[in-house]
Amino acid sequence: MTDSDPARKAPGAILGALAALLDGPGLQAGDAIETRFRKDWYAPLGAPPLAVARPRGTAEVAAVLALCNRLGQPVVPQGGLTGLAGAATPQGGEVVLSLERMRGVEEIDAQAGTMTVLAGTTLQAAQDAAREAGWLLAVDLGARGSCQIGGNIATNAGGNRVIRYGMMRDQVLGLEAVLADGTVVSSLNKMQKNNAGYDVRQLFIGSEGTLGVITRAVLRLAPLPAATQTALCALAGYEDVVRLLRHAQRALSGRLSAFEVMWADFYALVTTRVAGVRAPLPAGHPFYVLLDLQGNDSAQDAPVFEAMLESALEAGLIQDAAVAASHKEAASFWLLRDAVAEFPTMWTPSVGFDVSVPIGRIGEFAETLRARVLAAWPGAEMMHFGHVGDSNLHFGVRLPDMDAADFPEHDITDLAYGVVRDFQGSISAEHGVGFHKKPYLHCSRSPEELALMRLLKRSLDPNGILSPGRVFDLG
Numbered sequence: 120m121t122d123s124d125p126a127r128k129a130p131g132a133i134l135g136a137l138a139a140l141l142d143g144p145g146l147q148a149g150d151a152i153e154t155r156f157r158k159d160w161y162a163p164l165g166a167p168p169l170a171v172a173r174p175r176g177t178a179e180v181a182a183v184l185a186l187c188n189r190l191g192q193p194v195v196p197q198g199g200l201t202g203l204a205g206a207a208t209p210q211g212g213e214v215v216l217s218l219e220r221m222r223g224v225e226e227i228d229a230q231a232g233t234m235t236v237l238a239g240t241t242l243q244a245a246q247d248a249a250r251e252a253g254w255l256l257a258v259d260l261g262a263r264g265s266c267q268i269g270g271n272i273a274t275n276a277g278g279n280r281v282i283r284y285g286m287m288r289d290q291v292l293g294l295e296a297v298l299a300d301g302t303v304v305s306s307l308n309k310m311q312k313n314n315a316g317y318d319v320r321q322l323f324i325g326s327e328g329t330l331g332v333i334t335r336a337v338l339r340l341a342p343l344p345a346a347t348q349t350a351l352c353a354l355a356g357y358e359d360v361v362r363l364l365r366h367a368q369r370a371l372s373g374r375l376s377a378f379e380v381m382w383a384d385f386y387a388l389v390t391t392r393v394a395g396v397r398a399p400l401p402a403g404h405p406f407y408v409l410l411d412l413q414g415n416d417s418a419q420d421a422p423v424f425e426a427m428l429e430s431a432l433e434a435g436l437i438q439d440a441a442v443a444a445s446h447k448e449a450a451s452f453w454l455l456r457d458a459v460a461e462f463p464t465m466w467t468p469s470v471g472f473d474v475s476v477p478i479g480r481i482g483e484f485a486e487t488l489r490a491r492v493l494a495a496w497p498g499a500e501m502m503h504f505g506h507v508g509d510s511n512l513h514f515g516v517r518l519p520d521m522d523a524a525d526f527p528e529h530d531i532t533d534l535a536y537g538v539v540r541d542f543q544g545s546i547s548a549e550h551g552v553g554f555h556k557k558p559y560l561h562c563s564r565s566p567e568e569l570a571l572m573r574l575l576k577r578s579l580d581p582n583g584i585l586s587p588g589r590v591f592d593l594g
């Protein structure tokens with residue numbers, strides 16, 4: 120394909136060819152393109168795409184990709200558009216390939232303990248179907264009502280239960296994906312053990328739409344827990360946070376199912392500024408930890424959970440604790456953590472981060488970062504929270520006295536990722552790289568790793584039509 124190829128310069132020809140492949144609702148073009156397809160969660164509105172293709176099944180996905188590959192037409196896959204790295208936001212002239220019409224759970228195999236699901240199914244719909252059949256689909260995150268299984272796989276989503284069940288990668292036993300040239304690779308494996316050659320599903324997990332379009336997945340299911348114990352603890356220092364984590368893991372024998380840490384700045388912000396969020400414990404403690412035990416028998420689990428908290432109190436690991444007495448109260452504790460969804464509108468101008476740092480050094484990392492940010496911007500506000508049991512810290516920096524137009528997002532980002540590099544952390548714990556983190560990928564990946572990523576991309580997508588410019592540039 121060259122720039123002089125007439126097809127490349129003829130969007131009308133591409134639209135005509137797409138229209139021949141898809142039904143009426145399957146194609147939007149020109150003014151008929153709905154605005155919702157032009158951005159993902161935090162990204163500004165992208166340029167209008169050439170078209171939005173909404174295929175009904177794998178065969179149509181394959182036909183669209185084969186056509187676009189032949190014509191050198193860039194394509195960006197879209198799931199629920201809740202991604203936080205900007206990767207699904209179309210660039211001008213791209214074809215959006217939305218999976219939203221490919222929804223549904225095809226099978227729950229009670230003997231294998233698996234679910235086969237179409238990629239456009241929302242996470243919540245898949246979770247509900249699993250629950251109705253007596254199983255748990257263990258990945259869970261705040262965007263569950265909108266994000267799709269395909270998007271969860273393409274971003275290797277993490278969320279609130281990673282400490283017990285792992286990330287999306289750990290739930291995917293098999294998948295079906297369509298390569299850039301339209302080849303359908305069906306790898307719908309249901310088996311835990313399968314070492315017959317390369318594990319091709321891993322190529323697509325976390326690839327952010329750059330190596331293929333995921334159309335189906337076989338997901339591992341876990342036994343549905345019958346009861347959950349939830350508590351909020353107040354702690355005096357970060358060392359105690361780590362000691363409580365290890366104490367709870369030991370005492371609960373592998374059933375610790377969430378360990379969400381909130382720094383005092385985050386706790387004060389959500390309990391004073393977000394409507395409907397109440398403070399189960401008084402403000403003013405340096406750290407708060409929200410923890411869950413998921414088990415099968417409340418009568419047995421509750422005393423074990425309470426004994427774990429009592430021994431933590433006696434050992435001085437925690438200063439105070441509130442145990443949820445009902446599902447309703449547990450849900451109100453979780454509102455503390457889910458309140459982050461309000462930040463983009465109420466805490467501005469600001470920039471948020473999702474990084475990983477070795478668990479033992481997260482406290483020191485946060486202090487170093489705070490000192491460097493305040494040295495550069497003395498009026499800055501900061502807040503910290505995260506899935507610390509998985510090495511994952513989220514933080515935000517706000518400059519309350521500054522106009523949004525003057526907000527130095529790039530300077531703050533440079534500083535923050537410099538500290539991540541100093542601590543040998545990762546610039547992306549669970550949100551991916553997309554466009555937002557592309558300039559900083561070298562902070563967390565070696566030149567050899569980047570070269571291998573480029574080699575894979577060139578091999579699987581030689582014409583570079585799939586999500587060009589995301590994650591890294593081909594150079």
Ligand SMILES: Cc1cc2nc3c(=O)[nH]c(=O)nc-3n(C[C@H](O)[C@H](O)[C@H](O)COP(=O)(O)OP(=O)(O)OC[C@H]3O[C@@H](n4cnc5c(N)ncnc54)[C@H](O)[C@@H]3O)c2cc1C
Binds near residue numbers: 206272
């Ligand atoms: C309130 C809120 C809370 C969140 N909490 C978490 C959290 O706790 N943990 C976490 O990890 N993330 C979290 N996220 C981020 C987001 O929900 C996840 O990244 C999610 O997995 C994205 O899924 P999606 O379907 O919305 O994908 P999209 O945003 O549509 O796309 C994301 C990326 O995947 C690609 N893609 C989408 N579908 C496919 C497909 N079928 N085949 C190939 N590529 C595809 C896109 O091209 C893009 O690169 C949160 C987001 C919000 C808004």
